[in-house]
Amino acid sequence: MNAMVPHPAVPAEPPRWPSREATQAKLDRRAAAAARHTASQRFTTADRVEESAARFAERICLYYGDERYTYAELNAAINRAAHVFRDLGVRTGDVVAMCLENRPAFFVVWLGLAKAGATVAFLNTQVSGRVLLHALESTGAKRVIVGEECLANFDAPGLAERAECWLWPDAEKPAPSALRARCSQEIASGMACASSDNPPAAWRDGLVGESTALYIFTSGTTGLPKAALLSHARWLMTGDVMQATMDVGPDDVFYCFLPLYHGAASLSAGSTAFTCGGSLVVRRKFSKREFWADARKYGVTVCQYVGEICRYLLTEAPRPDDRDHRVRKLVGAGLLPDVWDAFVARFGEFDIYEGWGSTESNTNTINLDNRPGSCGRVPFWERTNLRIVRYDVATDTHPRDAHGHLMVCEPGEVGEGIARILAIPDVMGGRFEGYTSKEATEKKILRGAFAEGDQWWSSGDLLRFDEDGYCYFVDRIGDTYRWKSENVSTMEVADSLADFPGLETITVYGVQVPNVEGRAGMAALVMQPGQTFDARAFYRLTEARVPRYAAPIFLRLAAAADLTTTFKLRKVDLQREGFDPAVVKDPLLVRDDAAGTYVPLTPAAVVRAIGT
Numbered sequence: 001m002n003a004m005v006p007h008p009a010v011p012a013e014p015p016r017w018p019s020r021e022a023t024q025a026k027l028d029r030r031a032a033a034a035a036r037h038t039a040s041q042r043f044t045t046a047d048r049v050e051e052s053a054a055r056f057a058e059r060i061c062l063y064y065g066d067e068r069y070t071y072a073e074l075n076a077a078i079n080r081a082a083h084v085f086r087d088l089g090v091r092t093g094d095v096v097a098m099c100l101e102n103r104p105a106f107f108v109v110w111l112g113l114a115k116a117g118a119t120v121a122f123l124n125t126q127v128s129g130r131v132l133l134h135a136l137e138s139t140g141a142k143r144v145i146v147g148e149e150c151l152a153n154f155d156a157p158g159l160a161e162r163a164e165c166w167l168w169p170d171a172e173k174p175a176p177s178a179l180r181a182r183c184s185q186e187i188a189s190g191m192a193c194a195s196s197d198n199p200p201a202a203w204r205d206g207l208v209g210e211s212t213a214l215y216i217f218t219s220g221t222t223g224l225p226k227a228a229l230l231s232h233a234r235w236l237m238t239g240d241v242m243q244a245t246m247d248v249g250p251d252d253v254f255y256c257f258l259p260l261y262h263g264a265a266s267l268s269a270g271s272t273a274f275t276c277g278g279s280l281v282v283r284r285k286f287s288k289r290e291f292w293a294d295a296r297k298y299g300v301t302v303c304q305y306v307g308e309i310c311r312y313l314l315t316e317a318p319r320p321d322d323r324d325h326r327v328r329k330l331v332g333a334g335l336l337p338d339v340w341d342a343f344v345a346r347f348g349e350f351d352i353y354e355g356w357g358s359t360e361s362n363t364n365t366i367n368l369d370n371r372p373g374s375c376g377r378v379p380f381w382e383r384t385n386l387r388i389v390r391y392d393v394a395t396d397t398h399p400r401d402a403h404g405h406l407m408v409c410e411p412g413e414v415g416e417g418i419a420r421i422l423a424i425p426d427v428m429g430g431r432f433e434g435y436t437s438k439e440a441t442e443k444k445i446l447r448g449a450f451a452e453g454d455q456w457w458s459s460g461d462l463l464r465f466d467e468d469g470y471c472y473f474v475d476r477i478g479d480t481y482r483w484k485s486e487n488v489s490t491m492e493v494a495d496s497l498a499d500f501p502g503l504e505t506i507t508v509y510g511v512q513v514p515n516v517e518g519r520a521g522m523a524a525l526v527m528q529p530g531q532t533f534d535a536r537a538f539y540r541l542t543e544a545r546v547p548r549y550a551a552p553i554f555l556r557l558a559a560a561a562d563l564t565t566t567f568k569l570r571k572v573d574l575q576r577e578g579f580d581p582a583v584v585k586d587p588l589l590v591r592d593d594a595a596g597t598y599v600p601l602t603p604a605a606v607v608r609a610i611g612t
Helices: 020-035 045-055 071-087 104-115 129-139 148-154 232-246 263-276 291-298 309-314 337-347 438-443 490-497 535-545 572-577 603-611
Strands: 060-064 067-070 095-099 119-122 143-147 164-168 212-217 227-231 253-256 279-282 302-306 329-333 351-356 386-390 415-420 445-447 455-465 470-476 481-483 486-488 503-512 519-527 554-557 588-592 597-600
Touching: 020 232, 045 071, 045 104, 045 232, 045 263, 060 071, 060 104, 067 071, 071 104, 095 104, 095 129, 095 148, 104 119, 104 143, 119 129, 129 227, 143 148, 148 164, 212 232, 212 263, 227 232, 227 263, 232 263, 232 329, 232 351, 253 263, 253 291, 263 279, 263 302, 263 329, 279 291, 302 309, 309 337, 309 503, 337 351, 386 455, 438 445, 470 490, 481 503, 481 519, 490 503, 490 519, 490 535, 503 572, 535 597, 588 603
Parallel strands: 060 279, 095 119, 095 143, 119 212, 143 164, 253 279, 253 302, 302 329, 329 351, 519 554
Antiparallel strands: 060 067, 212 227, 386 415, 415 455, 445 455, 455 470, 481 486, 503 519, 554 588, 588 597
16 A cells, blocks of 8 residues: 655654663563453452542642642542442443533542442443433443533433433533433432541452453544443553653643543543543643643643644744743653644644554554654564554455465554454463444454454554654544545645645545545645635645655635544545535535636536546
8 A cells, every 4th residue: 555645754864762671671660550450350440539638638630720739639539439330330341421511520430339349330420312222332431420421411301211310410500400300310418428438348359350340432523423342451551651651750730621531531641640640630621722721830741642632732823931830741642743842843842642542453563762643662573462554445455475374564564553452361461352242343353454363453544663663643434435546644734734824624534436446535624713715725735745646635624623522633524525516505615627616616626626
């Protein structure tokens, strides 16, 4: 596969990078931290919370607005919730769903349920109706604890019959009494007289490291979300591994504005903070205007990012105090090279841990060397279960050799990331824990990749690596498209054009053109407030930055970006709507090479564009 590469993903003259052995030594420390947890261990999420409360009792665990909770205080509140849940009949192995926005109550409910022995299903606070019903059905939850701020989501047919609703109040966002009345219990009312002591460990008898602790729904951009299984050991491993990776401790402050129902926040930031005794600053929703003010107010040292977050921060007007902060570490995914360089140039030097993986994946990579644009390094392929194998975008298949085996990519080639599924007794590393749906789990497994009977997790992501073993995310398989016999990476086109003056976001995708082979490029553009789109200047940028076949043919001037709740650009609706003016109400433009610009879309203009 020859994916379009508009410009190098690393500087033309990079500084000296660590040796392969030095990077591997860092990876070995991560592996040692992960190996401390086993499938049979009896130490669970609840035990980590109690251990942290004992070790870091008087240190601040949570900041929320002007509220603050020490580890001891938060543990006491969690204990009271656990006793209330137990009194209401929650037992080990029960599945209880919860739907709350980012606030201290999220931790109290989640970890209180964990101490009662329940498996907790995190529900997306932005969904309702059929999607919400699907979430309850796919997890088998018979009870759901609903924050008052989310009650309106449950005002739909069939939901009340599917699960009993228990209310957790929210003084900031009160709901109408009619909605409150639909809940059979108000949990918080019993907290005042509940015990604040750690509940008996016997409540969790039978739970071990490999037991499912959480159901976390994927934040995919297509179809109904899938509920990924996440074990107690996996949550604990993540905290230990990230502590070893970032060398964080009790003096560190983590900024948490991503939704806690998603793995990036609860799994990474939450687990790491409890492991090292650091503080979590919890914010309901991301605000680019308040980001640095919060960082200064709370002394934030570590921040997660996902998708477009860093680009959004760059769209704010420069300030004299842009570098007046204590943030020193960034960890996340989706930081493109142009944004990386601009972010560092403006806000200062950081240790940036760009990674690749997913909530459910059985492998991952992470950039430990601060190499711009890379999502991690594989110094020695024999030391990992990850492989990058050739993938044919045109036929949606993996080419195989004469022996019927998949073919491993060479440096510079683009292919799918896959990972050997390991099943070593009592070892958690390399396991694929899958989804609640057996069908969905099976679809992610490749069999007979290199030998009869082997099993590999299929990521659905296209990656490449260079001669030094540094890996780079290219695109989702469904997002890369073929046009004029060339493969086009939507991510690389977006990366090449994203610094267009006045642009806030760009979403690139392929659309079907009637009676034309392949898919034509289209870009949805959102301009910053007060900025006007210059079609001729954008055309000139495409000519300078991308091959002619990769330049978007159609443009959609959107009022706002279509994003998931974790700030990933959602393309499925944009692809479905295409460039049909009867469906799309935003202004539509089409490329005009003869005029050297983009012009308003008309049937004649489309014919001219497709024919060039």
